[in-house]
Amino acid sequence: xxxxxAALKVLGLIIVCIIGLVLLFAAxxxxxxxxxxxxxxxxxxxxxxxxxFWLAGLVSVKKDPFxxxxxxxxxxxxxxxLSGDSxxxxxxxxxxxxxxxxxxGEKESGDHRRGEGQGExxxxxxxxxxxGRADRAKGGKSSDMxxxxxxxxxxxxxxxxxxxxxxxxxxYVFGEFWDLLCYLGPQKIRGRFVVGxxxxxxxxxxxxxISLFPVVYREGVTVRPDFEAEEAVFQADSEMKGRIRVxxxxxxxxxxxxxxxxxxxxxxxxxxxxxxSQG
Numbered sequence: 001x002x003x004x005x006a007a008l009k010v011l012g013l014i015i016v017c018i019i020g021l022v023l024l025f026a027a028x029x030x031x032x033x034x035x036x037x038x039x040x041x042x043x044x045x046x047x048x049x050x051x052x053f054w055l056a057g058l059v060s061v062k063k064d065p066f067x068x069x070x071x072x073x074x075x076x077x078x079x080x081x082l083s084g085d086s087x088x089x090x091x092x093x094x095x096x097x098x099x100x101x102x103x104x105g106e107k108e109s110g111d112h113r114r115g116e117g118q119g120e121x122x123x124x125x126x127x128x129x130x131x132g133r134a135d136r137a138k139g140g141k142s143s144d145m146x147x148x149x150x151x152x153x154x155x156x157x158x159x160x161x162x163x164x165x166x167x168x169x170x171x172y173v174f175g176e177f178w179d180l181l182c183y184l185g186p187q188k189i190r191g192r193f194v195v196g197x198x199x200x201x202x203x204x205x206x207x208x209x210i211s212l213f214p215v216v217y218r219e220g221v222t223v224r225p226d227f228e229a230e231e232a233v234f235q236a237d238s239e240m241k242g243r244i245r246v247x248x249x250x251x252x253x254x255x256x257x258x259x260x261x262x263x264x265x266x267x268x269x270x271x272x273x274x275x276x277s278q279g
Contacts, residue, residue: 028055029246030245030246030247030250031245031246031247032054032055032056032245032246033054033243033244033245034052034053034054034243034244034245034246035052035053035054035241035242035243035244036050036051036052036240036241036242036243036244037050037051037052037239037240037241038050038186038239038240038241039065039238039239040236040237040238040239041065041236041237041238042234042235042236042237043235043237047065047066048063048065049062049063049064049065050062050063051063057076058074058075059073059074060072060073061073061082063083068083069081069083070082070083153276156272156275156276157272160268160269160272163268165261165264165265165268166265166268168261169259169261169262169264169265170265172259172261172262173256173262176252176255176256180252183244183248184242184244185242186240186241186242187241187242187243188220188240188241188242189215189218189220189221189238189239189240189241190220190221190238190239190240191220191221191222191236191237191238191239192222192224192236192237192238193221193222193223193224193234193235193236193238194224194225194226194233194234194235194236195207195210195223195224195225195226195233195234196225196226196227196228196229196232196233196234197229197232197233198229198230198231198232198233200227203225203226203227203229204225204227206225207223207225210223211223221238
């Protein structure tokens with residue numbers, strides 16, 4: 001009996017530890033922010049880089065400047081290249097071995113290549129003909145759709161937009177979307193910008209328009225006009241830093257789901273779509 005109780009005690013401790021680890025991981029997922037850092041430079045050439053990391057850098061997506069590759073890393077180990085991987089490698093391999101094909105075979109003879117070139121030209125012509133037929137068929141379908149488009153469809157959409165309940169739902173969604181944009185905005189902005197259009201008068205007008213935006217007056221942001229430039233000039237050296245918490249997004253999704261006006265808006269939209277499909 002004593003061994004049985006000891007086994008139950010050990011099993012209970014293991015279950016409590018597992019539950020504690022699960023709760024800790026859930027808290028980290030909800031409260032640890034996803035941070036981002038974006039850098040843009042435009043002096044002689046446009047160069048940008050970004051770094052998005054989560055859980056203190058355990059999971060990150062990064063693109064270095066002067067590189068077209070974007071890597072997904074976990075624990076600092078690159079797992080997957082999200083862009084600019086296979087094409088660049090194939091081009092480098094072909095440049096290193098110009099006398100061989102990518103599959104390892106020897107270079108083909110001139111006659112064989114000419115025959116293949118003629119076959120490719122014929123296949124291109126046939127593909128162009130098929131594309132032309134497909135475009136004409138699409139044109140016929142679009143004309144049929146235009147003919148089937150009637151005033152009843154327009155009136156149904158206008159009634160859906162003018163409905164009082166739908167208007168209140170649209171206003172609520174717009175307010176939540178605006179709050180989300182404000183939340184996602186960067187907390188830190190640093191930048192030096194030089195702007196010129198080549199004409200002093202239009203440069204002054206452009207600077208006046210830019211001065212209407214509040215971001216220009218943030219600490220660390222400098223916008224300088226170039227009235228002496230003979231051509232359009234835009235130079236930038238800027239970076240932005242911000243964070244996003246999963247908890248905020250989860251609360252937003254819960255608020256949207258519990259809103260009755262939004263559920264009614266979705267039902268009205270499905271009803272309108274059914275009417276349009278029947279008409």
